[in-house]
Amino acid sequence: MPKPYVPPHPFVEVIWDDASSKTEWVPPADAGGLERVLTRGFLVKEDNRMIAIAGSVAGEQVEVETVGDVISIPKGMIVARRELVVAAKRARKGERANG
Numbered sequence: 001m002p003k004p005y006v007p008p009h010p011f012v013e014v015i016w017d018d019a020s021s022k023t024e025w026v027p028p029a030d031a032g033g034l035e036r037v038l039t040r041g042f043l044v045k046e047d048n049r050m051i052a053i054a055g056s057v058a059g060e061q062v063e064v065e066t067v068g069d070v071i072s073i074p075k076g077m078i079v080a081r082r083e084l085v086v087a088a089k090r091a092r093k094g095e096r097a098n099g
Contacts, residue, residue: 018034044067
């Protein structure tokens with residue numbers, strides 16, 4: 001039986017306000033506004049200004065870890081943030097574990 005997956009980084013959910021734009025002409029009352037975004041992924045980097053979340057992490061079997069699909073979010077744009085638990089689903093008898 002394969003050992004359970006242990007994520008190499010915290011898995012987080014972040015709700016944040018992104019910039020938005022309108023390309024058409026609108027009345028001033030309809031201008032402006034923010035886009036609410038929900039992002040989930042591996043927290044791979046953080047400093048006092050931003051966090052970086054990767055959608056994919058590779059490299060458990062090689063010397064150098066790499067990450068992909070990375071988004072950097074300025075901390076001032078974050079509305080809410082929480083760490084999630086990653087749990088592997090156990091395969092039923094006769095079912096393949098990877099889908």
